[in-house]
Every structure is written in structure tokens, then in C-alpha cells.
Amino acid sequence: MSITNIASMALRHLPAETAHEITIAALKAGLGPVQRAGDDPVLRTQFCGLDLPNPIGLAAGFDKNSEVGAAMIRAGFGWAECGTVTPLAQDGNPRPRLFRLSEDGAVINRMGFNNAGLEVFARNFHAQKKSAGALGANIGANKTSKDRIGDYVTGLKRLWGLPAWFTINISSPNTPGLRELQGGDALEELLGRIMETRAALCGDGPNPPFFLKLAPDIHEAQIVQISDATCKYGIDGLIISNTTIERPDSLQSHYRGETGGLSGRPLFDRSTKVLSDFHSATKGRLILIGAGGITTGDDAYDKIRAGASAVQLYTALALHGPSLIRKIKARLADRLRADGFSSVGAAVGRD
Numbered sequence: 001m002s003i004t005n006i007a008s009m010a011l012r013h014l015p016a017e018t019a020h021e022i023t024i025a026a027l028k029a030g031l032g033p034v035q036r037a038g039d040d041p042v043l044r045t046q047f048c049g050l051d052l053p054n055p056i057g058l059a060a061g062f063d064k065n066s067e068v069g070a071a072m073i074r075a076g077f078g079w080a081e082c083g084t085v086t087p088l089a090q091d092g093n094p095r096p097r098l099f100r101l102s103e104d105g106a107v108i109n110r111m112g113f114n115n116a117g118l119e120v121f122a123r124n125f126h127a128q129k130k131s132a133g134a135l136g137a138n139i140g141a142n143k144t145s146k147d148r149i150g151d152y153v154t155g156l157k158r159l160w161g162l163p164a165w166f167t168i169n170i171s172s173p174n175t176p177g178l179r180e181l182q183g184g185d186a187l188e189e190l191l192g193r194i195m196e197t198r199a200a201l202c203g204d205g206p207n208p209p210f211f212l213k214l215a216p217d218i219h220e221a222q223i224v225q226i227s228d229a230t231c232k233y234g235i236d237g238l239i240i241s242n243t244t245i246e247r248p249d250s251l252q253s254h255y256r257g258e259t260g261g262l263s264g265r266p267l268f269d270r271s272t273k274v275l276s277d278f279h280s281a282t283k284g285r286l287i288l289i290g291a292g293g294i295t296t297g298d299d300a301y302d303k304i305r306a307g308a309s310a311v312q313l314y315t316a317l318a319l320h321g322p323s324l325i326r327k328i329k330a331r332l333a334d335r336l337r338a339d340g341f342s343s344v345g346a347a348v349g350r351d
Contacts, residue, residue: 297331
């Protein structure tokens, strides 16, 4: 067993947020794992102008202040999303606010977009970008903002030219009212202002893809409406999904009653069903990113066959350690070849 995995096991005996803070500090000190060999060529993934060595991405939430995304790519991720960042620094919700449901392969969090704000994020991102592969920015709104859509515009303007893509996070359950932006007139206004800002910023220069991160707790009519609206305004893709506020009856942990968003294994079936429904509703007009409950290479493959061009994970990494990345990639490559696919793209949506 490697020293990295021994350390990872030791961290699991600490409170979840304390363990995360120690992990970030260790990565900043250069103590993280490094993948020496290149990825299997069958895993190379291309979409929206991104050319990735593999489709396994680090989801937002791990690297809130853009301090260690480059280290995570060195550890084996094909791409990494930093954030969520809000215009102003905020402390988030009171502790404890992060709970491991180890028996269920899950986590509940009610972090509340705790981060150091745009200025710190931008400085860190600029420094990381010099030594990293594909890094993106996940932007959000401050809890006390009187113009939440304006917060997204502010984030775009301050970070423009830095990330390889932007993700507009309107699906966290831990900022009251934020999910209201996922539908109706609020969604139309959001998309209109976001894409107006994009057009003004890009000019003749680079035009990074824009993704919208959605909740799994939506019904069929919302899926149709969101699909139509995002296609209408020219959003490049959807990340499906964020955490759920639902609590399956199968949960065993004594933390199951904690408020916040549930992630990890219990989210897999629901998020994959919503992903598949969006694949049907969008009919290939949008790129879809699969997130929620990915623990194995088989899980990643199921997301891809359901319509995902790439995937993201975070909870499984926290529960199982960094060696998980290598295992997921090896199994995914085996599954692709066994089914006769020469690339990830060839398998997208085959179910």
C-alpha cells in the first residue's frame, strides 16, 4: 500500500471537514500523488473544444479557492473544476456541515458556498494555470445578494480569460432560493444575461464553453423546459447532477437525517435517470456531463452510455482515496474495448 493511501485512510478517522482541510494543505505542499504513465489512448476525450487525456473530472466543491486543481490533474484526473466561487468571500454555514455516511457510500453537506471570494480565486487560478491541464471555474451567487444573476455576471467578468470553461451553478440546495433559477422566467432571465455577457466579453477572442449545473430533484416537465431554454440561448452543456435533498429509505447511517445535499452512491440511479432523460430531450443538441454517485469504472461507463460525454466525481474520492482514479480509468478502458469502442465519444448515449 502506498504512503498516499495510508495517509488517506488515516484522514478518514478525522472529522470530514478537518480531513479535507489537511488534504488541501498537503496538496499545496506538493505531497499529493503523481501519475507517471500516460493514459490509455482509448480514454482521450474531446468536446466543446476541450481535448482531455481522459473523461474523469474532479467535480466542484473539492477545490473551492482554486488552490490544488493542477495537483489533482497530476494525480490522474483528466480535468478539474474549481469553485464554487462567489463574488464576495463568505464563511458558509455553521459547523459541523459535512458528514460522511460511510455505510451508505455517501456524504451530506450543507457547506453554503464557503469560499475566499473572486479576487483570491482569480490569483490562485492564474498561478495554477501555468502548470495545469484543463481547469474550469464553477461560479455561484452570494447568500445575501440582492441580484443573484448579477453575481454570475460579476464572476464571468472577473475571471474571463482564465478558465477553460465556466459552470453556472444554480443547483446547490444550501443557498436558500438558488434552485428557483432552474425554471420559468428566472431561468430565461439568467440565461439571457449570461449569454449577453459572454457575447460582450468574447469579441474575436476565445469563447470558452458554458455549462449549467442542475439538481437531480426535477420532474419531466422541467427537463423539457430547461432543455428548450438552454438550447435557445446557446448554452454548451449541462452537468447532471448536483446533490439531492431527497433521503432514500435505504440509508443506514445515523447522519441520514442531517439537512443538506446528499451525494455519493445513493444518488447514482436518480442522477443517471435524469441524465438519460436530458439526453432524450436535447436530442444531441447539448453536451452532457455525468455526475452523481460514480465510484467505479462501471459507473462511469453507465453514465457515458446514458449520454454523458465526460463525468465528474468528488464524494468517492473522499471516501476511497486517490488510488480510485487509476482503478476507474483502467476499468473504463476495459469496458470500452470489450464493447468494441475505440473512443469514449463512440460510446456516448448508446443506451
